[in-house]
């Protein structure tokens with residue numbers, strides 16, 4: 001037999017909690033899934049947008065850097081053609097004055113000097129380099145041929161001589177232009193060293209002005225990809241920097257992700273150094289608005305999930321309550337309680353249909369059970385009746401088995417049974433049993449004269465006389481035909497038995513039979529004490545005494561002892 005289902009409140013509570021958790025979890029997963037997908041898309045678009053902005057800023061910074069460099073190139077080229085340099089001696093104070101004025105106008109120049117065509121420095125701002133041999137300087141050889149712009153280089157010796165010690169001040173750009181006389185003959189070379197830091201700062205200034213460039217780093221790369229600016233890590237290379245005019249996402253050596261945009265610095269009128277400006281911004285900064293949006297979406301999703309959970313709980317309660325009532329009603333029916341109450345309102349047609357079906361099924365089962373109980377009760381009543389009838393029939397059978405049909409007296413079998421019982425009692429009590437054997441005298445003639453039926457009625461009347469003559473504790477029996485016997489238990493002695501016999505004889509003798517007149521009895525009397533004379537023997541003796549009475553002329557009582565004596 002299968003176990004009954006658990007319909008306890010705990011089970012229903014678990015159902016509600018599970019439904020609520022499923023709904024909340026589903027809502028949270030859906031919202032998070034959609035939110036994360038949307039945030040991912042928005043992050044990509046934001047990165048694209050910011051990348052374009054960075055690229056645009058990089059292009060602008062590269063252009064400004066080119067303009068700045070070109071301005072310096074133009075200044076040196078113009079300075080090489082001023083009248084003082086064309087006309088005066090290159091080592092004259094006038095030339096020095098022109099150089100110094102030029103340097104004072106723009107502090108990007110760290111040094112301006114002029115060398116003669118043989119490579120000897122004749123005049124220079126600061127005066128410390130005068131007379132120096134500059135033939136090995138790249139700017140000198142190039143400056144003899146035409147305007148020259150050298151790439152960024154460090155010059156510790158120059159810096160020391162100019163009393164510059166900061167590392168970012170050790171880097172310079174060399175500009176040079178030939179100094180010609182009116183005939184166009186080269187007289188010397190004008191050279192200027194520009195502080196690279198000042199030139200390069202153009203790109204940071206350009207980026208700093210962009211409010212969107214939060215935590216944006218500006219860099220300048222040489223043609224070979226090495227870092228020219230800033231100079232805190234000279235010689236550094238950006239890993240997989242995008243090509244000029246492009247942007248992308250890169251990780252630095254520490255694994256931090258950056259949006260990187262690279263723009264080529266346009267060539268100036270006299271130089272093409274192959275620089276490029278690189279701007280990079282941490283990806284997390286670039287996509288910070290999306291991250292904030294994602295966080296807000298997460299909170300909104302969480303709140304929405306809680307709302308969905310609350311709604312799901314209300315729904316679960318509404319769904320489970322009628323089911324709970326239905327289950328309780330079914331349990332009440334199963335336990336035979338009369339308090340089974342089916343839910344009245346279920347909230348949905350399906351549940352109401354199911355409730356109605358269960359109610360109808362229950363009523364049908366209860367009706368069948370009642371009818372079965374009624375049938376059982378009827379069956380039990382019938383069985384009881386039949387048992388009673390059977391008991392009565394058995395009792396009747398027992399009675400018939402122990403009773404003489406004609407006279408209603410005990411029959412031989414009942415007499416012998418009773419005699420055996422009394423014999424056992426006599427052995428215990430020591431009181432004897434009187435036994436009488438009786439026979440109707442000349443009964444054949446009664447039959448012959450009045451008919452057999454009159455004879456029967458005579459036998460019946462004699463039986464009543466016998467019963468009337470003895471105690472209730474005595475027993476009269478018809479042994480067969482016209483022969484009777486009487487058992488007289490608990491007598492004091494054989495004399496008492498003889499007295500009873502005589503009493504019976506007199507009663508029959510004195511009785512007037514309606515149809516047959518007078519009838520007499522012959523009676524044999526014997527005594528049983530349960531020890532020396534058992535009942536069987538006493539009956540034998542009584543029978544013999546009866547025959548003795550017959551022989552003496554009938555209508556008399558003969559005791560066994562007398563008969564033996566006679």
Ligand SMILES: Nc1nc2c(ncn2[C@@H]2O[C@H](COP(=O)(O)OP(=O)(O)OP(=O)(O)O)[C@@H](O)[C@H]2O)c(=O)[nH]1
Pocket residue numbers: 439440441442443444445447451452453454455456459480481482550554
């Ligand atoms: N009506 C009637 N007669 C019976 C019944 N049983 C035995 N008898 C008759 O009783 C008679 C007995 O006769 P007997 O044995 O000759 O004895 P008796 O005529 O009584 O003579 P004694 O006993 O010598 O005095 C028989 O005629 C039996 O038919 C009975 O149940 N009813």
